[in-house]
Amino acid sequence: xxxxxxxxxxxxxxxxxSAGLPSHEDGLPAHHPQCxxxxxxxxxxxxLQVWRDGDRVRTRHVFDARHVGxxxxxxxxxxxxxxxDLFGFVLYVVGDLAVTRHLEVGYRAPVLLGVPYLLEAGLDxxxxxKLFVSxxxxxxxxxxxxxxxAVFIVVELQHFSRGSRR
Numbered sequence: 001x002x003x004x005x006x007x008x009x010x011x012x013x014x015x016x017x018s019a020g021l022p023s024h025e026d027g028l029p030a031h032h033p034q035c036x037x038x039x040x041x042x043x044x045x046x047x048l049q050v051w052r053d054g055d056r057v058r059t060r061h062v063f064d065a066r067h068v069g070x071x072x073x074x075x076x077x078x079x080x081x082x083x084x085d086l087f088g089f090v091l092y093v094v095g096d097l098a099v100t101r102h103l104e105v106g107y108r109a110p111v112l113l114g115v116p117y118l119l120e121a122g123l124d125x126x127x128x129x130k131l132f133v134s135x136x137x138x139x140x141x142x143x144x145x146x147x148x149x150a151v152f153i154v155v156e157l158q159h160f161s162r163g164s165r166r
Contacts, residue, residue: 027049027050027051028050028051028052028057028089028092031085031088031089035085036081036085037081037082037084037085037086037088038050038085038088038089044066046061046067046078046081046082046085048061048082048085048086050086050089052089052092052093053120055093055122055123056090056093056120056121056122057086057089057090057092057093057120057121057122058118058119058120058121059082059086059089059118059119059120060116060117060118060119061082061116061117061119062114062115062116062117063078063079063082063111063112063113063114063115063117064113064114065113066078067079067113068113070110072110072112072113073110073111073112073113074111074112074113076105076107079105079107079111079137079146080103080105080148082119083103083105083119083121083135083137083146083148083150084100084103084148084150086119086120086121086135087100087103087121087133087135087148087150087152089121090121090122090123090131090133091131091152093122093123094123094126094131096131096154097154097155097156097157097159098129098131098152098153098154098155099152099153099155099159100150100151100152101130101150101151101152101153102150102151103148103149103150104148104149104150105146105147105148106146106147106148107145107146108144108145108146108147109139109143109144109145109146110145111137111145111146115139115140116139116140117137117138117139117145117146118137118138119135119136119137119146120135120136120137121133121134121135121136121148122134122135124149129153129154130151130152130153130154131151131152131153131154132149132150132151133149133150133151133152134147134148134149134150135147135148135149135150136148
């Protein structure tokens with residue numbers, strides 16, 4: 001993959017045209033076809049489908065047997081992966097490319113396998129290149145099961161060329 005990779009180019013262009021992104025029904029574009037969180041072509045991925053709701057992003061997700069930690073409970077790393085990827089969709093709303101600098105996840109109750117959860121995230125504030133974001137996940141009854149805060153750092157497109165070296 002190089003900087004001339006059309007998938008990377010389309011992905012990056014999505015950030016600069018974020019104001020024109022669709023809302024709820026149509027969903028937001030995947031970060032990359034192979035993305036672990038949202039990539040439709042990743043057989044091991046979570047296949048998140050995320051939509052914009054005003055200045056926030058949302059997804060519904062069910063963790064399955066691939067994500068098991070303790071019996072019947074999703075692995076904390078799988079939950080953190082989904083939240084980190086959801087934060088990546090906030091970047092479409094913000095309109096900048098950025099990467100995770102710090103991620104903190106608080107588990108308030110077991111995240112169960114086979115149970116649908118509503119997860120939402122948004123930008124809390126910006127300080128220069130630092131984006132402070134937060135997320136929460138609730139079960140069907142509205143009970144809080146997980147919350148997260150992160151700091152993302154705005155980067156230039158060239159930052160991603162490091163990952164394309166083979």
